[in-house]
Amino acid sequence: MHIxxxxxxxxxxxxxxxxxxxxxxEALAAxxxxxxxxxxSLDRATHTEQPAPGLTxxxxxxxxxxxxxxxxxxxxxxxxxxxxxxxxxxxxxxPGDLAALAVPGKPPLVVxxxxxxxxxxxxxxxxxPLLEATLSRAARILPTSPNYLVSSAFLRxxxxxxxxxxxxxxxxxxAAPDARKAATIRARYPGPRLLFVGRLRYYKGLHHLLDAMPxxxxxxxxxxxxxxxxxLETQAQRLGVAGRVHFLGDVPDDDLPALFQAADxxxxxxxxRAEALGLAQIEALxxxxxxxxxxxxxxxxxxxxxxxxxxxxxxxDPAALAGAINTLLNDAELRARYGAAGRRxxxxxxxxxxIAQRTVDLYRTLV
Numbered sequence: 412m413h414i415x416x417x418x419x420x421x422x423x424x425x426x427x428x429x430x431x432x433x434x435x436x437e438a439l440a441a442x443x444x445x446x447x448x449x450x451x452s453l454d455r456a457t458h459t460e461q462p463a464p465g466l467t468x469x470x471x472x473x474x475x476x477x478x479x480x481x482x483x484x485x486x487x488x489x490x491x492x493x494x495x496x497x498x499x500x501x502x503x504x505x506p507g508d509l510a511a512l513a514v515p516g517k518p519p520l521v522v523x524x525x526x527x528x529x530x531x532x533x534x535x536x537x538x539x540p541l542l543e544a545t546l547s548r549a550a551r552i553l554p555t556s557p558n559y560l561v562s563s564a565f566l567r568x569x570x571x572x573x574x575x576x577x578x579x580x581x582x583x584x585x586a587a588p589d590a591r592k593a594a595t596i597r598a599r600y601p602g603p604r605l606l607f608v609g610r611l612r613y614y615k616g617l618h619h620l621l622d623a624m625p626x627x628x629x630x631x632x633x634x635x636x637x638x639x640x641x642x643l644e645t646q647a648q649r650l651g652v653a654g655r656v657h658f659l660g661d662v663p664d665d666d667l668p669a670l671f672q673a674a675d676x677x678x679x680x681x682x683x684r685a686e687a688l689g690l691a692q693i694e695a696l697x698x699x700x701x702x703x704x705x706x707x708x709x710x711x712x713x714x715x716x717x718x719x720x721x722x723x724x725x726x727x728d729p730a731a732l733a734g735a736i737n738t739l740l741n742d743a744e745l746r747a748r749y750g751a752a753g754r755r756x757x758x759x760x761x762x763x764x765x766i767a768q769r770t771v772d773l774y775r776t777l778v
Contacts, residue, residue: 556710579766611637
């Protein structure tokens with residue numbers, strides 16, 4: 412089967428969707444399928460890469476960048492040259508809708524619906540007719556959690572063609588972390604360690620977590636970079652917690668399992684629906700870390716079950732975050748129980764092997 416995947420970015424660009432796209436494409440190619448990934452390049456040239464047998468990545472020349480969206484007319488031309496059996500579009504990326512539409516022969520369209528468009532309301536008003544047309548012609552729409560299917564006004568209208576397929580991870584990566592690396596992290600940051608991993612973006616809610624830090628006796632490790640870093644560093648200084656808040660920058664994939672192993676709690680304080688699931692939280696659960704997340708009506712509380720694998724608190728509520736953190740820091744037995752339950756939940760619902768096979772099975776019903 413020839414599968415065309417469409418999104419805006421691909422590895423080495425970091426992000427949950429980018430990681431999912433890479434892992435899905437590699438898994439499909441490993442199963443003997445011909446996979447073409449079509450994304451925008453980071454410059455004005457088109458590059459073609461073959462990172463694995465059966466996998467071709469076309470990075471089409473980027474003309475400009477607006478509203479977090481790379482624009483690439485070259486993507487349309489590249490799409491017209493493809494002859495796939497299935498087109499798999501990763502939403503939201505409005506130019507990707509046009510690329511999918513340009514593919515000749517009208518192959519079945521699968522849309523993984525990662526998130527509503529939350530912040531760019533002007534863009535949404537302009538994009539809405541194309542968005543509705545894309546969802547209407549999709550043979551199958553894949554929300555990443557049942558929570559998002561229920562809470563998204565766009566998805567509810569197309570519920571009959573929706574099949575929930577969560578993002579998956581390679582659970583084996585987190586089962587046996589490098590003990591020496593983890594010990595080094597613990598030695599460098601003694602005391603209880605809170606962990607956040609992800610892009611430092613507006614919807615991640617890290618400013619609320621920093622507001623909670625004066626009420627918490629712990630170190631906060633923040634893995635990742637992004638446009639909010641300078642603002643967050645200034646906030647930590649203003650709150651007098653900069654000595655306990657550590658910005659680690661981008662963490663290499665090979666070092667992530669040890670970082671999770673070294674932490675005591677994982678905190679995902681997102682306050683907007685743009686946080687649709689949270690791949691890093693799933694990795695934390697796979698590592699046996701109890702999690703604290705917020706109730707957004709999205710997959711964050713599908714992955715982290717309140718009172719089972721961790722605690723779920725209201726969004727944008729620093730006092731609630733501090734209370735949940737202190738509850739778990741003060742109860743080692745509860746942390747251990749939640750951590751063990753988290754591992755089981757990931758094995759049952761988010762194992763990459765199972766997710767990849769479900770995706771292949773779904774393709775086969777369409778071709």
